[in-house]
Amino acid sequence: MTSRGHRVDIESVSQRFADYVAVSDVSLSIGDGEFVALLGPSGCGKSTLLRIIAGFIHQTQGRVLFDGEAVDHLQASQRGVGIVFQNYALFPHMTVRQNVAYGLQARKWARDAIAPRVEAMLARVHMSAFGERYPRQLSGGQQQRVALARCLATEPKVLLLDEPFAALDKNLRFDMQIEVKRLQRDYGITTVMVTHDQEEALSMADRVAVMSRGRLEQVAPPMDIYDHPASLFVNQFVGSTNLIEGELLASDSWGSKVRLGDGTIMSAASAKGLANGVRVVVVLRPEHVALVDESSGEARAGRIKSVLPLGAQVAYDIETSDGASIKAIAARGVQLRRPGEPVHLTSISSANCHVFAAVHSS
Amino acid sequence: MRKPEPQVDWEARSVTIVLGVMTATAVVVLIAPSVVILLTSFTDSASLRFPPPGFSLRWYRALFDADQMQAAAWNSLLVALWSTLLSAVLGVAAAVAVSRSRSWTARALDGLFMSPLLLPALAFGFAALIFVYRMGMRPNLLFLIFGHVIVCVPFVIRTTLAALSQLDASLEDASISLGATPAMHFRRVTLPLISRGVGAGAFLAFMASFDNVPVSLFLADERTEVLPIHLWQQIETNLDVRTAAASGVIIVVTMALMALAERFAGLSKQMR
Numbered sequence: 001m002t003s004r005g006h007r008v009d010i011e012s013v014s015q016r017f018a019d020y021v022a023v024s025d026v027s028l029s030i031g032d033g034e035f036v037a038l039l040g041p042s043g044c045g046k047s048t049l050l051r052i053i054a055g056f057i058h059q060t061q062g063r064v065l066f067d068g069e070a071v072d073h074l075q076a077s078q079r080g081v082g083i084v085f086q087n088y089a090l091f092p093h094m095t096v097r098q099n100v101a102y103g104l105q106a107r108k109w110a111r112d113a114i115a116p117r118v119e120a121m122l123a124r125v126h127m128s129a130f131g132e133r134y135p136r137q138l139s140g141g142q143q144q145r146v147a148l149a150r151c152l153a154t155e156p157k158v159l160l161l162d163e164p165f166a167a168l169d170k171n172l173r174f175d176m177q178i179e180v181k182r183l184q185r186d187y188g189i190t191t192v193m194v195t196h197d198q199e200e201a202l203s204m205a206d207r208v209a210v211m212s213r214g215r216l217e218q219v220a221p222p223m224d225i226y227d228h229p230a231s232l233f234v235n236q237f238v239g240s241t242n243l244i245e246g247e248l249l250a251s252d253s254w255g256s257k258v259r260l261g262d263g264t265i266m267s268a269a270s271a272k273g274l275a276n277g278v279r280v281v282v283v284l285r286p287e288h289v290a291l292v293d294e295s296s297g298e299a300r301a302g303r304i305k306s307v308l309p310l311g312a313q314v315a316y317d318i319e320t321s322d323g324a325s326i327k328a329i330a331a332r333g334v335q336l337r338r339p340g341e342p343v344h345l346t347s348i349s350s351a352n353c354h355v356f357a358a359v360h361s362s
Numbered sequence: 363m364r365k366p367e368p369q370v371d372w373e374a375r376s377v378t379i380v381l382g383v384m385t386a387t388a389v390v391v392l393i394a395p396s397v398v399i400l401l402t403s404f405t406d407s408a409s410l411r412f413p414p415p416g417f418s419l420r421w422y423r424a425l426f427d428a429d430q431m432q433a434a435a436w437n438s439l440l441v442a443l444w445s446t447l448l449s450a451v452l453g454v455a456a457a458v459a460v461s462r463s464r465s466w467t468a469r470a471l472d473g474l475f476m477s478p479l480l481l482p483a484l485a486f487g488f489a490a491l492i493f494v495y496r497m498g499m500r501p502n503l504l505f506l507i508f509g510h511v512i513v514c515v516p517f518v519i520r521t522t523l524a525a526l527s528q529l530d531a532s533l534e535d536a537s538i539s540l541g542a543t544p545a546m547h548f549r550r551v552t553l554p555l556i557s558r559g560v561g562a563g564a565f566l567a568f569m570a571s572f573d574n575v576p577v578s579l580f581l582a583d584e585r586t587e588v589l590p591i592h593l594w595q596q597i598e599t600n601l602d603v604r605t606a607a608a609s610g611v612i613i614v615v616t617m618a619l620m621a622l623a624e625r626f627a628g629l630s631k632q633m634r
Contacts, residue, residue, distance in 0.1 A: 076538045089536035093554045103540035
């Protein structure tokens with residue numbers, strides 16, 4: 001396995017379109033061979049950032065460096081960046097072979113070096129048998145393999161993936177994610193993927209960069225993003241959540257106490273930087289909600305509203321005594337509950353209950 | 363409860379009838395003149411009477427000896443071929459530029475390039491003649507071709523713009539990121555993908571040039587008489603039956619070209 005990774009540094013990059021700020025002072029260092037996912041809702045600036053790295057847009061401010069050297073003066077055709085687009089962007093009038101050869105011809109490879117290279121690339125993506133087909137004769141997954149082969153053939157320094165799996169159906173998507181991850185590992189190529197699909201980001205990337213309104217909210221390994229979200233936005237955007245409003249009673253470095261609307265006191269994780277007495281939201285993931293029969297000190301009373309079997313797990317929608325709705329997910333092996341059944345809710349661990357300042361809704 | 367009777371929807375039926383009659387009328391009005399001229403061209407008499415008293419190929423045979431008419435036909439063909447070639451090159455260049463820019467000037471230029479389709483060609487021909495004389499020159503073959511290009515280029519621009527609008531913008535991003543220069547991208551990707559649209563426009567431009575009268579009327583010099591004007595003069599002066607035969611040839615050739623254009627460029631699809 002040879003490492004062909006190159007470092008990518010994004011230094012305080014901003015992009016304004018007229019009076020709209022698409023990307024706002026983003027800095028991000030991507031190590032050689034690292035796979036980083038830019039995750040965020042549409043309009044968060046992730047695609048703009050990708051196009052800046054590719055050289056399609058020249059940022060208003062900041063620098064982009066490959067291996068420590070600024071590439072801002074280089075046009076997109078000179079940067080050595082490979083992109084796989086959401087719709088694959090294969091040339092419809094060219095065969096698979098001609099598509100893969102295109103980049104090599106553009107980079108002035110010797111004629112007799114191109115053919116073997118094309119065959120080798122097609123073999124890598126298991127498309128050797130389809131060399132003479134046209135893109136419209138291929139399935140979505142096959143088109144994506146060709147797009148990858150076309151882009152990796154020229155040995156780009158950086159691989160950019162723009163919502164690469166959005167057009168694939170669910171089963172195929174999983175297969176292609178494994179395939180792309182394998183290729184990325186084999187090549188050791190530095191990769192940046194733009195996606196709005198959190199599962200995709202968490203499952204594929206070495207680090208996830210969550211973006212919102214042009215800013216980086218958090219950059220961390222997938223499990224950290226999930227377990228230790230740095231902001232309410234990250235916590236809500238990644239994974240499913242319950243938001244429980246309350247008032248912060250006490251907090252230290254070990255944990256905190258929050259009084260909820262119905263008077264119960266809830267133990268939660270440490271609320272760093274928040275003063276006692278402020279309005280807060282406690283964010284609790286459905287899989288961290290524990291359902292118990294007996295009322296104990298901290299448990300809230302509720303009633304099962306609906307039961308959704310999800311296969312390996314069961315999801316419950318529970319209405320608490322003060323009218324709030326709480327989602328819970330439990331393994332199916334545990335006692336199956338029925339709609340209408342009274343239950344008591346508590347959290348599996350107070351460390352999983354993240355406390356953030358309440359957003360002032362005006 | 364009564365059984366519901368099948369209702370005749372008179373409103374829908376009347377719409378069908380009216381539309382049917384209008385379509386039939388339009389078809390007859392469009393096709394009838396061509397049928398009349400075709401039938402007349404096969405007459406065996408020496409007059410342009412319809413219906414012809416008998417049928418023969420004598421006027422088609424007479425075309426072989428019609429030197430002036432043949433010369434005019436070659437002139438028309440030459441002018442049409444050059445006009446088409448220039449219109450295709452200039453029209454594609456203009457369409458690519460207009461489609462890339464969203465600026466105010468691009469839209470204004472688009473309108474300007476299209477204006478020959480709307481303005482009376484007669485006025486343009488006359489103005490062009492005055493312009494040529496003002497420059498201290500006389501009408502010649504070159505000015506005739508330029509004049510034709512101006513009235514033919516809108517066809518190429520329209521169909522090319524339509525073809526360009528069908529192109530996926532990410533193709534260009536992909537091409538450029540693979541290292542292609544703009545020239546390589548245009549030659550290897552854009553041009554092949556818009557070729558049908560360009561072909562359809564070029565066909566329309568050719569036809570527009572070949573039977574153009576108003577511009578040729580002003581810009582042709584004495585030596586380069588074009589076919590439509592020659593035919594007009596023959597009819598006006600001596601009711602020459604050979605004009606009907608010449609028209610017959612033009613109709614058949616045009617239909618053959620249309621069939622070819624439909625077969626290879628999907629002409630009707632490009633004009634939607």
